[in-house]
Amino acid sequence: MLGTLSAFCLLGVRMPTPRLARLRPDASVVPLQPAPSRAVAGRLLGEELRRWRESRGLTLKDVAPVIRGSTSKISRLERGESPPKPRDVRDLARHYGLGQQEMxxxxxxLEQAQDCEWYEQFSDVTPTYLRRLIQLEGSAKSICTFENQVVPGLLQTREYARELVRLVMPGASEDEIDRVVELRIRRQLILAHGVPRLTALLDESILYRRRGGDRVMREQMEHLLRAAGTAKVNVRVIKLDRVTPPHPITHLVFPEGGPSELAYVELIRSANYVTQTRALDDYRKILTHLRDISASLEESRDIIVEAAERYR
Incomplete structure (x- = not known):
């Protein structure tokens, strides 16, 4: 569940109906620095390494010993999911016999991919699998996420995130909690850009599963309404009488210049990154089905408003 503990929304929008207008949340806007290029460079580098390997008729198993690692390590490097280590990349390049221009x-x-990302300063309180997701989110052009336990990380408020961090890190100090929450807030900043577009599919039970007191929950509901009022965020609620998967699913689509898409399936203390065509197709079908059975945009807003009223 750690992967879902993110921060707040960035755009405050007045609700269009009288019922929605009764909610008067804060509408703060956070400025953003330009998106870093490290994630894109890492994916491009991985694509080149894969192309050179395949052109020489080598398998992942063939080249794993070159970097003193496993086939999964090579696979992650080629998919741009792991920060490339200069020694590994250069060893592979020499093994492939690359020419001067290719080197x-x-x-x-490699230089671009090694530029320090903002989230590296939180590496001591962030699992590797979540850092990979944050890296990929920053370069995606669209994200579709389904959640069945908590509000999606990209739409959480600061206090809602703090309650979740306290829940999953019961022995953490206040300083550690603050650092994790700050990471979640910084992760939200991608929503200030033109991309990615976000579709959030929420199991209705999330709206009534308390994470903190009435104030925390009401602010979170109001925050969802603000996000749903923006052009780039589509919030849809899946009613309780519908059958949903037992775990969160996130699907990311990327612009040209690297892998076109992948699915992220979060488990309790780990996550799977899915890139195989058949498995990706299965997850796309699941998310399409969930969109089809979800309430309409207007009905979803009404459901969230009703939930917000319960926390007065």
Whole structure:
């Protein structure tokens, strides 16, 4: 569940109906720095490494010993899911017998991929699998996420996130909690850009599962309403009488220049990154089905408003 503990919304929008207008949440806007290029460079580098390996008729198993690792390590490197280590990349480049121009490309992409991302400063309180997701979110053009336990990380308020962090880190100090919450808040900042577009599919039970007191829950409901009022965020509620998967699913689509898409399936203390065509197709079908059975945009807003009223 750690992967879902993110922060707040960035755009305050007046609700269009009288019923929605009764809610008067704060509408704070947070400025953003330009998106870093590290994630894109890492994916491009991985794509080049894969292309060079395949052109030489080598399998993942063939080249894993070159970097003293496993086939899964090579696979993550080629998919751009792991920060590339210069030694590993150069060893592979030499093994593939790359020419001078190809080596220059490797060094340029490696330099760009090694630029420090903002979230690296939180590496001591963030599992590796979540850092990979944050990296990928920053370069996606669209994200569709389904949640059945908590509000999706990209739509959480600060206090809602704090309650979740306290729940999953019962022995943490206040300083550690503050650092984790700050990471979640910083993760939200991608919503200030033109991309990605976000579709959030929420099991209705999330709206009534308390994470903190009435104030925390009401602010979170109001925050969902603000997000649902923006052009780039589509919030849809799946009613309780519908059958939903037992775990969260996130599908990311990327612009040209790397892997076109992947699915992220979060488990209790780990996560799976799905890139195989058949498995991806299965997850796309699941998310399409969930969109089809979810309430309409207007009806979803009414459901969230009703939930907010319960926390007065």
């Amino acid at each position: 220059q490309l490797v060094e340029r992409l």
